[in-house]
Every structure is written in C-alpha cells, then in structure tokens.
Amino acid sequence: MRNSTEELHDGPRRRVGPLAALAGRLPGTHDLLLMQCPSSLRPLTGGELPPWARTVLRAHPWVTVGRAPTVVGDPADLPRPLRCPRDEEAAPEHWIPVTVRGPRPGQRLDALAPWSAVARTLRPEQLPERWGRLAPDRIAGIPALALLPEAARLVADHRLSWGPIGAAGHELGTGLPVAGPLSPLRLVLRTPHPVSRRDALQLRRALSRLPVPVQAELETRYGAVQLAEYAAGVHTFTLLTPYGPREVHDPWFPRGPYA
Incomplete structure (x- = not known):
C-alpha cells in the first residue's frame, strides 16, 4: 500500500x-x-x-x-x-x-x-504528461498552461525532445500554483546535434503565433542558446554554460571566451 x-x-x-x-x-x-x-x-x-x-x-x-x-x-x-x-x-x-x-x-x-x-x-520531458492532472480552472486561467498542448504539437513537427521549464514546468511537476496569467511559456529543446537555421526559424515563427510569450532554448552538449537568437541569423551567440556565458559562433562546436 x-x-x-x-x-x-x-x-x-x-x-x-x-x-x-x-x-x-x-x-x-x-x-x-x-x-x-x-x-x-x-x-x-x-x-x-x-x-x-x-x-x-x-x-x-x-x-x-x-x-x-x-x-x-x-x-x-x-x-x-x-x-x-x-x-x-x-x-x-x-x-x-x-x-x-x-x-x-x-x-x-x-x-x-x-x-x-x-x-x-x-526531467522537463516528463512534465507534459502531467498536464491532465491540473485543475480545469488553473488551465483556463493561465495561458502558459492552457496552450501547452498546442506548443507540444508545434515542437513535435520538428521531432525534438522537449519539456516545459520555468513557472509552468514547476507547477506541472510539483502541483504548486506558481504560474500566473502573465507567465511566459518557457521550453527547453534537446538538441545534441546541430539544428539548421531554417528549421529554427520555422519553429520560432510557429511558436510566436501562440497568444502567449514563448521563450525556448536549444540545449546542446555544451550549454543552451536562445532559439530566437539562433534563428535570427546573427554571427555570434551567447551560450549559457555551467561556468558562465560564452560568446560562440557555433553552439554545437563552441570556440570562444567566457564572458
């Protein structure tokens, strides 16, 4: 028992x-x-x-x-x-x-x-399956929670392992009502292998059409880079690592100093 x-x-x-x-x-x-x-x-x-x-x-x-x-x-x-x-x-x-x-x-x-x-x-990847356990009033009142299934569909089109983080992820995992009506929907996308700029741009545009602010990050073997930054086509990215931010040209093959 x-x-x-x-x-x-x-x-x-x-x-x-x-x-x-x-x-x-x-x-x-x-x-x-x-x-x-x-x-x-x-x-x-x-x-x-x-x-x-x-x-x-x-x-x-x-x-x-x-x-x-x-x-x-x-x-x-x-x-x-x-x-x-x-x-x-x-x-x-x-x-x-x-x-x-x-x-x-x-x-x-x-x-x-x-x-x-x-x-x-x-892990964040385990949290989407817990969405159905939330109270209906929480889902109805919190856009970051209500739109999670739609975000899941958009990410699934790109065959990426992913999960919610931030306030929405914390609430899904713990049951604590910490997400608010203005909370963004934060996502981590597992990308151990390089993602093309074209695919990143398509995904960013799709997520930006959701009626909730979406903040997604691409998690590589060396750290994370913001999806919006990578999709924008800039030449240098800020790679977030356990040892601090690092300016790199390629998040999957980083070469560059720590900030």
Whole structure:
C-alpha cells in the first residue's frame, strides 16, 4: 500500500543511503528534485535557510537544478547546517546547484543540495504528461498552461525532445500554483546535434503565433542558446554554460571566451 507521502509526490522515493550518490546519472539543468532532507541545503550566500524557504520546503520540498557546476566533496567555504545522516565511508558527496522558489514573484534562493538527500528527480520531458492532472480552472486561467498542448504539437513537427521549464514546468511537476496569467511559456529543446537555421526559424515563427510569450532554448552538449537568437541569423551567440556565458559562433562546436 502506498503511503500518503508517495501519493502526494506521485511515486516511491529513491532509496537514500551510503551509495545513493552513485545511483544513476546526476541531475541536469531544469530538473526538479524532491528533497528527502530539505534542511541539508546550503545557501550560497552562507548562513541558514531564510524562514520563507524553510516554510516552503516543509510543505513542498521541491527545488530546481540550476546551471552551475556540481561540487564534489565538502564545500568548505559554506556553513554546515543539519544534514541527513550519511555513512562517512560512502563515496564523496555531490552537491547539486539548485534554486528554491518562494511564494512571491522573484523570491528565489540559490543553494547547494546533497545528491544523497534527493528522493526523486523529474526531467522537463516528463512534465507534459502531467498536464491532465491540473485543475480545469488553473488551465483556463493561465495561458502558459492552457496552450501547452498546442506548443507540444508545434515542437513535435520538428521531432525534438522537449519539456516545459520555468513557472509552468514547476507547477506541472510539483502541483504548486506558481504560474500566473502573465507567465511566459518557457521550453527547453534537446538538441545534441546541430539544428539548421531554417528549421529554427520555422519553429520560432510557429511558436510566436501562440497568444502567449514563448521563450525556448536549444540545449546542446555544451550549454543552451536562445532559439530566437539562433534563428535570427546573427554571427555570434551567447551560450549559457555551467561556468558562465560564452560568446560562440557555433553552439554545437563552441570556440570562444567566457564572458
């Protein structure tokens, strides 16, 4: 029989223990993580979690993976709040860069989360199938949610793996009503192989016809570039990488300095 916690978060939690850090791939940018021990998060600014973050994590312990390097070992320059018990003989801990989303617009907290305390991972590609679970009034009142099936159809024409991110993605994954009537529809498009400018322009034009602002990014093996920027035909792009933005001529074969 499934317990109430499993029902709330849709599925059994990942086993947490000495070897948890070695199980499966590490999370990627935009993934949603269900934390087994939210108090183990370490704010990047130091100190303890602010009261609003503790309140949010107690009720809904979900965080979003950010685009920053994973820290292996013990981040010595950050304080040590209460952590989940962990076998000292286990493999070195992996600290994942995450963001805690608050109830107010723009309320965010950047932190590091221990991989051994992650109970479940949701990738953006898994979120569209959760659209039917939303309340009808939420779909009717939030354009970014209402138009997701139409955006899915347009992206499917280009045979790209994709998923919603931002406020819409967070609401689909966690069930929290964080998207608003003016929220844009943000998408990540998986493009491990080069996409032609012609195809990018066609997709951008199709998405721009939707009655909601659409912000799509092409995720390559090295980082992400905005679909609108790539489709515009400029010669230099801003590639967003874990180590900062990088000016490149080709997002799939980057050559160029970091900003």
